[in-house]
Amino acid sequence: MTDIADRRAGAAVALDQVIFSYGEASMVFDLAVEAGSITAIMGPSGSGKTTLLNLVAGFETPKSGRILIDGKDVTDAPPADRPLSMVFQENNLFAHLDVAANVGLGRSPALRLTAGDRAAIFEALARTGLAGKEHRLPREVSGGERQRVALARVLVRDRPVLLLDEPFASLGPALREDMLGLVADLHAERGMTVLFVTHQPEDARRLARMIVFLEDGRVAASGGTAKFFGRHGPEAFRRYIGSVAGSLQSRGFARKQT
Amino acid sequence: MHGRRAVDRRQTAGIVALAAIAILLGGALLGLLAEAASNWSGAIAAFDGYMARIVRFTLWQAVLSTILSVVPAMLVARALSRHPDFPGRSLILRMFAVPLALPAIVAALGILALYGRAGYFAGIFSALSGETWPGAYGLSGILVAHVFFNLPLATRLFVEALDTVPADQWRLASQLGMRAGPSFRFVEWPVMRAAMPGIAGLVFMLCITSFTIVLTLGGGPQATTLEVAIYQALRFDFDPARAVALTLLQILLTAIVVAVLAKLGANVTGDANLSVASRRTREATRVETILNGLVIALALLFVAGPMLATVFAGLDADLGRLAGESTVLRATATSLVLAILSALLSVCLSLSLVMARRALELERRTGSRSLFERLADTGAGFVLVVPPIVIGAGWFILLRHTGNVFLLAPVMVVAVNAVMAMPFAIRAIRPAYDAASERHERLCALLGIGGRDRFRLVDWPVLRRPLFTGFAFAMALSLGDLGVIALFGSDAVQTLPYLLLARMGSYRTEDAAGLALLLGLLCLALITLADWLGKRADD
Numbered sequence: 047m048t049d050i051a052d053r054r055a056g057a058a059v060a061l062d063q064v065i066f067s068y069g070e071a072s073m074v075f076d077l078a079v080e081a082g083s084i085t086a087i088m089g090p091s092g093s094g095k096t097t098l099l100n101l102v103a104g105f106e107t108p109k110s111g112r113i114l115i116d117g118k119d120v121t122d123a124p125p126a127d128r129p130l131s132m133v134f135q136e137n138n139l140f141a142h143l144d145v146a147a148n149v150g151l152g153r154s155p156a157l158r159l160t161a162g163d164r165a166a167i168f169e170a171l172a173r174t175g176l177a178g179k180e181h182r183l184p185r186e187v188s189g190g191e192r193q194r195v196a197l198a199r200v201l202v203r204d205r206p207v208l209l210l211d212e213p214f215a216s217l218g219p220a221l222r223e224d225m226l227g228l229v230a231d232l233h234a235e236r237g238m239t240v241l242f243v244t245h246q247p248e249d250a251r252r253l254a255r256m257i258v259f260l261e262d263g264r265v266a267a268s269g270g271t272a273k274f275f276g277r278h279g280p281e282a283f284r285r286y287i288g289s290v291a292g293s294l295q296s297r298g299f300a301r302k303q304t
Numbered sequence: 305m306h307g308r309r310a311v312d313r314r315q316t317a318g319i320v321a322l323a324a325i326a327i328l329l330g331g332a333l334l335g336l337l338a339e340a341a342s343n344w345s346g347a348i349a350a351f352d353g354y355m356a357r358i359v360r361f362t363l364w365q366a367v368l369s370t371i372l373s374v375v376p377a378m379l380v381a382r383a384l385s386r387h388p389d390f391p392g393r394s395l396i397l398r399m400f401a402v403p404l405a406l407p408a409i410v411a412a413l414g415i416l417a418l419y420g421r422a423g424y425f426a427g428i429f430s431a432l433s434g435e436t437w438p439g440a441y442g443l444s445g446i447l448v449a450h451v452f453f454n455l456p457l458a459t460r461l462f463v464e465a466l467d468t469v470p471a472d473q474w475r476l477a478s479q480l481g482m483r484a485g486p487s488f489r490f491v492e493w494p495v496m497r498a499a500m501p502g503i504a505g506l507v508f509m510l511c512i513t514s515f516t517i518v519l520t521l522g523g524g525p526q527a528t529t530l531e532v533a534i535y536q537a538l539r540f541d542f543d544p545a546r547a548v549a550l551t552l553l554q555i556l557l558t559a560i561v562v563a564v565l566a567k568l569g570a571n572v573t574g575d576a577n578l579s580v581a582s583r584r585t586r587e588a589t590r591v592e593t594i595l596n597g598l599v600i601a602l603a604l605l606f607v608a609g610p611m612l613a614t615v616f617a618g619l620d621a622d623l624g625r626l627a628g629e630s631t632v633l634r635a636t637a638t639s640l641v642l643a644i645l646s647a648l649l650s651v652c653l654s655l656s657l658v659m660a661r662r663a664l665e666l667e668r669r670t671g672s673r674s675l676f677e678r679l680a681d682t683g684a685g686f687v688l689v690v691p692p693i694v695i696g697a698g699w700f701i702l703l704r705h706t707g708n709v710f711l712l713a714p715v716m717v718v719a720v721n722a723v724m725a726m727p728f729a730i731r732a733i734r735p736a737y738d739a740a741s742e743r744h745e746r747l748c749a750l751l752g753i754g755g756r757d758r759f760r761l762v763d764w765p766v767l768r769r770p771l772f773t774g775f776a777f778a779m780a781l782s783l784g785d786l787g788v789i790a791l792f793g794s795d796a797v798q799t800l801p802y803l804l805l806a807r808m809g810s811y812r813t814e815d816a817a818g819l820a821l822l823l824g825l826l827c828l829a830l831i832t833l834a835d836w837l838g839k840r841a842d843d
Contacts, residue, residue, distance in 0.1 A: 105746055126752025137743040142765040155753040157761055203751075 056082035056239030057116035057129060057206035059102060064111035066101060066263075073097060073263030079256070081116075081206075084233060084240040086250035086271070089260035090286060095243040098260065099209045102241065103132045115207060126155070130207035131200040135215055138196035139184040145171065145195050146180040152199035163202075170201040174228065190221040197228060201236075208233075210242035214249075222246075226253055247287050251275055259283045313755070318660020318680045321653040328723055329690060332698025339548045339701045346545030354525070355533075359553065362529040365443060365518075366511035369450035374458050374504045376451075378496055380603045381462030382488065383596035396604060397463065400456035403607065405831045407784020408453070408516035409801050410824040413808070413816055414610030415440060415449050415521065417617040422813075424613060445521035450514065454507045456607050461506075465499035466492060484592050505565040513558060513691040516786045516801075520808065530554040531693045535790055544701050551694050558691065611824075618821025621814045631803065632819070639783055639799040639823075642717050647779035649722035651771055654729035657684060658737045666745060684726040692720050692787035700791050713792035717799070720788045725778035732774040733767065740766040780827040800826075 058081040066073045073094045079085050087095050100106040102113060104125035113121045120128050131152075139148045146167055153163040171177055174194040176187075184192055193213050200208055210229070214222040230253055233240055244250055250257055251271060258268040259280060267280035274283055340347045384393060403411065418424055421439030429437040440448050469491060477487050515531040522528060528536070530550055537547040626632050661680035668677065699716060703709045744762050748754065753762060786801040793802040800823045807816040 103750065105749065124752075125746075125749040132746075132750055134746065137747065140744065140747070140762060143761070151751050151753065151761070155751050156757040 055206065055237045058114075059207055059239055059241065060114040061098075061101065062112040062114060064101060064108045064113060066097060066106060066108045068097070071263060075101065075111075075265060077258060077265055077268070079239060079241060079258075081239055082237045083256055084242070084254045085256040085258055086254035087241060087243045087258050087260065088245070088247075088250060088283070088286070089266070093260040094263040095260055096211055097263075099132065099211050099241065099243060102128075102207075103130060103209055104128050128207075129205050130209060131203045131205045132209040132211065133193065133196045133200065133213040135212045138199075138213070139192055141184050144181045144183055145176060145187065148184070148195055149199045149202055152203040166202050167198075170198040171195075173201060173232075174198040190217050190225065193217070193225060194228070197225075197232065201232065204236070205238070207239045207241070210240065212243050212245070215245065222249070229253065247275070257283075259286070314656075314659040314663040315676075317656035318663075318676070321656035321660070322676075322679055324653060325684070325687065325723055325726075328695060328719055329687070331702060332690070332695040335698040335700070335702025336548050336551055339544050340552070343545045343548075346543075347549045350543075350546040350549035355550070355553070357525070358528055358530055358533050358550075359557075361527065362512060362557070365446050365450075365527075365529065366508050368443075369447055369454065369511040370504050370508045372447060372451045373454035373507050374500065376603065377455050377458035377462055377503075378500075379599050380455070380459045381466060381496070382492055383599045384459070384463055385466040385492070386484070386596055387593070396600065397460060399604075400460050400607060402611065402828065403453045403456050405780050405827050406611075407786070407801060407823055407827055408449075408514070409520060409786050409804055410614060410784065410820045410827075411452055411610055412449055412517055412520040413617070413804075413820040414614035415445065415452065417613040417817060418609050419445070419448060424616075440521070442522060442524075442527040446514075446518055446527060449517040449521055450511050452607065452610055453517075454510060455603065458503050458507055459603070461503045462496055462499060465495050469495055484589070502565070505561070509558070509561050509565060512561060513554075515691070515693055515790075519786075519790070520805070530557070531691060534693055534697050538697055538700055538791060544704075547697055547701065551697050554694055555690060614817070614820055614824055617814075617817035618824075621818030621821070623818050623821075626815060626818045626822075631798070635798045635800050635803040636822070638714075638797065639801075639826075642714060642799065643721075643779045643782040646718045646721040646782040647725070647775045649718060650725040650729050650778035650782075651733075651775050653722065654684070654726050654733055654774060655737075655767075655771070657726075658730060658734045661734075662738055662741050666741070684723075684730055687723050687726060692724055692785065693791070695720050695723075696788040696791040710792055710794035710796060713789065713794065713797040716792050717782070717785070717788050721782035721785050722778065724785075725774075725781045728777050728781070729774035732770045732777065736767055736770040737763070776830050776833065780830045783830070784823060784827050 059077075059079040061075040061077045064075045066075070075094070075098055077098075087098060089095050097106060101108055102115075104120070104123060108121065111121075112119050115129055139145075140151075143151075147157060149167045149170060150157055150159050150163065153159060153166065159167070168180070171180060174197050176191060176194055176198060179187055179191065184195070187195070196213065214225045217225065226249060229240070229242075232238075240253075242249075242253070254271050256268065257271050257274045259266050259274070259282065261282055266282050267274075269280075273279060384396070387393065416423060416439075419429075419440035420426065421437060421441075423439065426437045426439070439445075473491055477491050482490065512529075513531060514529070515535070518527070518529045518532045519535065522532065530553060534547050534550045534554065537543045537550060657680050661677060664674065664677040664680060668674070673681070696716060699712075700709060703712060740763065748758055748762060784801060786805060789797075789799050789802045790805065793799065798806075800819060804816050804819045804823065807813075807819065
């Protein structure tokens with residue numbers, strides 16, 4: 047319980063001239079994110095949003111350049127050794143393990159849990175609105191609740207950086223709104239650095255202090271949210287918002303096609 | 305890419321498994337080549353008119369078997385597919401899976417009990433033809449047996465193919481008022497035609513490498529295939545040079561067939577994954593319904609006949625005395641122990657290859673595949689080119705100077721059967737492992753779940769069922785095998801199929817029928833048990 051109460055500040059994240067190539071395509075990321083901030087990563091499909099998160103998380107290895115978290119070079123560290131948690135669009139849970147076990151894996155990858163761990167898990171589940179669902183299997187809870195389980199695991203892992211790869215994209219508007227509220231609350235409590243990929247301008251506006259806009263595997267623009275959405279926002283971003291708004295009207299809400 | 309150490313371990317496992325296969329195949333090849341080199345003229349001299357006749361018969365019986373299996377199978381599959389709702393449909397399809405699990409020697413005895421000279425039908429056939437029924441020996445016996453095995457297999461594969469037709473297409477067909485004819489022409493035939501080369505190729509392949517059937521039902525020089533000739537050259541004539549020549553021919557023949565099959569994209573392990581037929585309305589006219597019913601009933605009788613004959617003939621045998629016989633008990637124990645070891649080995653090797661392939665694929669992601677990855681992918685398929693008899697023959701020739709070659713029987717039976725079952729085990733394991741890896745790889749890397757924790761918490765719960773399935777299949781295959789043991793068996797090491805063959809050879813038909821019933825039930829029980837265990841593990 048003390049773990050939950052123990053507030054830890056976020057850590058700064060930096061990509062220093064990171065070059066990544068995938069087949070023919072080549073991407074260059076040079077970026078610094080302040081500790082404790084919330085940054086939205088936006089851009090058209092294929093612009094490298096998920097790749098950027100995967101590089102920070104350690105699922106992709108850069109060809110050159112350095113990735114720094116809290117000032118330390120983590121370029122060669124395996125994902126589990128990096129001080130971060132990540133929530134994916136789907137497949138965040140092991141389907142054959144119940145909700146509590148899925149959260150517990152955030153404490154011990156061998157699922158050997160102490161009484162203290164169990165208390166922390168219980169509290170994290172209560173905090174994310176999952177009290178009483180500890181022993182359900184993932185298929186026995188709703189899609190929104192599955193993402194809540196993933197957030198509960200983020201809480202018990204308690205790492206200074208949180209990466210969100212469109213985890214709410216497949217939820218309906220009201221549910222998505224709830225989940226964004228939950229993320230905002232958790233951020234207010236913990237102060238971790240949050241990087242999130244989104245296609246929804248209103249999500250970015252609601253949550254993010256900063257926006258990083260990617261185009262063709264490069265950072266095309268970055269800056270404060272207010273500035274981005276203001277009259278003098280970057281040209282490329284305004285064009286993108288316009289096209290998204292157009293397609294939003296016809297499709298209801300965007301879902302990443304993978 | 306993720307968790308570098310864990311990935312390395314999976315690759316190491318793959319290397320070990322490939323090395324084991326390489327030693328098994330390499331040793332056999334070494335034995336063959338060494339013999340050929342030392343007795344070159346003998347091997348050349350073996351290519352005579354007799355051998356040409358054997359090759360001709362091998363191909364001829366395979367062609368006939370394939371036609372007789374595949375054409376009726378299309379009719380049966382179509383009939384089953386036209387009536388997705390009739391009672392007993394799934395039972396029939398399940399029964400059509402039984403021959404695949406039944407040892408060939410058991411089926412051979414069932415066919416003899418039914419159509420043999422002293423079979424249940426001999427009286428009727430004699431009365432009908434007006435002369436004494438000669439029995440289904442030689443080509444006719446071989447064809448009946450091959451169709452018994454392959455008609456149900458081909459039917460299941462065709463039904464599977466027909467089930468891939470989207471429900472919308474059926475709805476469209478019935479909306480357009482298509483009757484049987486147009487529906488066959490525009491919906492069913494295109495799908496079956498696409499599936500046919502693969503299915504026919506698979507059946508042809510199975511018939512060309514069929515050993516037990518030809519050994520027990522064929523007879524004499526008129527009805528001998530390459531595989532049986534290899535066996536005779538080694539066990540009776542002891543003519544290694546001739547065996548080498550025959551073996552090389554057999555390898556060449558199967559290699560050509562497999563290459564053609566691979567081009568056609570066939571599924572060479574031939575297990576059908578039947579989904580539940582989608583509910584669809586297909587209006588068949590009364591006449592068509594009757595015809596379809598007739599087709600299904602005939603196929604059912606043909607497949608069920610030998611099975612029932614096995615049961616009745618087996619029950620006629622003096623089962624009490626057989627069960628008390630120490631030879632029978634020892635052979636049963638030997639069979640079980642060897643089959644369990646073989647299945648364990650098979651599953652371990654298969655899992656290693658599956659894991660290594662996936663790990664390599666994850667590491668690569670783009671670009672072309674390395675030789676290692678390609679071997680891990682299709683390496684096990686190579687064993688299909690090399691039938692068990694061929695591997696056995698190679699090792700037999702290699703080891704024949706090292707004292708008593710028959711004492712190596714247990715090792716050979718376990719190793720060869722394990723490798724032979726690998727394509728099937730891999731088919732059971734790989735989709736589950738790859739799907740689980742697709743879902744879990746990043747999550748495991750993120751949470752630092754690796755090594756033994758990963759196997760215990762993540763992989764085992766997901767793979768339990770396919771591993772059981774693979775194990776049971778490998779065990780049933782090994783239990784019923786009469787390939788390697790026919791070469792290496794002796795009074796010291798007897799398995800049930802070997803004992804069965806010996807009793808047949810000494811005309812103790814009743815004993816053989818009793819043993820066949822025992823062996824058949826063992827194999828079926830295994831498959832059923834594993835199925836049930838797997839299903840329970842899934843819940």
